Amino acid sequence: GAVVSQHPSWVICKSGTSVKIECRSLDFQATTMFWYRQFPKQSLMLMATSNEGSKATYEQGVEKDKFLINHASLTLSTLTVTSAHPEDSSFYICSAREVSRTGPFQPQHFGDGTRLSIL
Amino acid sequence: GESVGLHLPTLSVQEGDNSIINCAYSNSASDYFIWYKQESGKGPQFIIDIRSNMDKRQGQRVTVLLNKTVKHLSLQIAATQPGDSAVYFCAENIGGAQKLVFGQGTRLTINP
Numbered sequence: 001g002a003v004v005s006q007h008p009s010w011v012i013c014k015s016g017t018s019v020k021i022e023c024r025s026l027d028f029q030a031t032t033m034f035w036y037r038q039f040p041k042q043s044l045m046l047m048a049t050s051n052e053g054s055k056a057t058y059e060q061g062v063e064k065d066k067f068l069i070n071h072a073s074l075t076l077s078t079l080t081v082t083s084a085h086p087e088d089s090s091f092y093i094c095s096a097r098e099v100s101r102t103g104p105f106q107p108q109h110f111g112d113g114t115r116l117s118i119l
Numbered sequence: 120g121e122s123v124g125l126h127l128p129t130l131s132v133q134e135g136d137n138s139i140i141n142c143a144y145s146n147s148a149s150d151y152f153i154w155y156k157q158e159s160g161k162g163p164q165f166i167i168d169i170r171s172n173m174d175k176r177q178g179q180r181v182t183v184l185l186n187k188t189v190k191h192l193s194l195q196i197a198a199t200q201p202g203d204s205a206v207y208f209c210a211e212n213i214g215g216a217q218k219l220v221f222g223q224g225t226r227l228t229i230n231p
Contacts, residue, residue, distance in 0.1 A: 049218065
């Protein structure tokens with residue numbers, strides 16, 4: 001159980017292109033999903049918290065107009081990297097926490113990430 | 120700022136030996152800790168978690184120890200196998216914020 005699927009797993013595109021990444025919870029509902037970015041040999045850095053039916057909460061230093069997040073249902077959140085440039089190249093990973101469990105002590109379950117390469 | 124860190128960036132052990140991966144945290148408000156395993160090109164995989172009102176928790180071949188006095192967390196892997204080779208991250212849940220802060224990660228290599 002608790003499977004999170006990300007799509008696509010790998011994207012190569014030209015500078016200036018906008019790229020959409022999907023994050024789905026396959027066998028559970030998630031009111032909250034999280035988007036992370038990971039550079040090579042580094043740890044995961046939280047970019048934003050995606051809340052179903054409301055605006056996302058962005059971490060300090062993350063441009064909300066650059067990284068558009070939509071969480072339209074309890075099983076889907078999307079991250080759109082707008083007008084991507086080479087410095088946006090990274091490994092983007094989403095996670096979700098089950099809504100069926102009560103209390104704050106619930107692990108986040110992660111997707112397998114999307115490797116974004118901007119030429 | 121407050122962060123979660125690791126003492127050792129790399130760890131190499133013989134197959135069959137036990138491994139211990141350490142993690143230091145600095146946020147006294149953290150109430151929940153999780154260990155994740157990340158294989159190359161994949162997302163983090165949940166291994167084991169522990170609440171701040173506990174000091175030890177055991178799973179299958181893994182044990183997590185929490186020492187709140189010195190703000191230290193460790194992951195013990197018994198009888199390591201080649202499949203245990205990966206990067207291991209500790210993460211702390213910042214109480215009210217419900218966000219995870221990840222440590223730097225330790226690369227575990229299992230030698231045959």
